[in-house]
Amino acid sequence: MQNARLMSVADLAEYLGVTPAWVYNNHRALNIPACKIGGHLRFRPTDVDRWIERECREAA
Numbered sequence: 575m576q577n578a579r580l581m582s583v584a585d586l587a588e589y590l591g592v593t594p595a596w597v598y599n600n601h602r603a604l605n606i607p608a609c610k611i612g613g614h615l616r617f618r619p620t621d622v623d624r625w626i627e628r629e630c631r632e633a634a
Contacts, residue, residue: 580616589622604629 586606587594598615601608607621 578619580611581619581622582617583615586617586622 581589583594583597587597590597597606600606601615605625606617607625608615608617610616
C-alpha cells in the first residue's frame with residue numbers, strides 16, 4: 575500500500591485549478607473518486623490521476 579497522503583477538498587481544488595466549491599458541487603456528477611472519512615471528503619491521488627486520464631481519453 576502506498577503512503578501517499580489523502581487529498582482534502584482544498585488540496586484537490588488546487589491540484590485541478592478549480593475552487594473548493596466546484597469540487598463539492600461536482601464530485602458526484604463527474605464521478606470523481608472520493609471517500610468520506612470522519613464526515614470529510616478525501617481523495618486518493620492515484621485514483622484522481624486515473625480519473626483525469628479517463629476524462630481526457632473520453633474528451634478526445
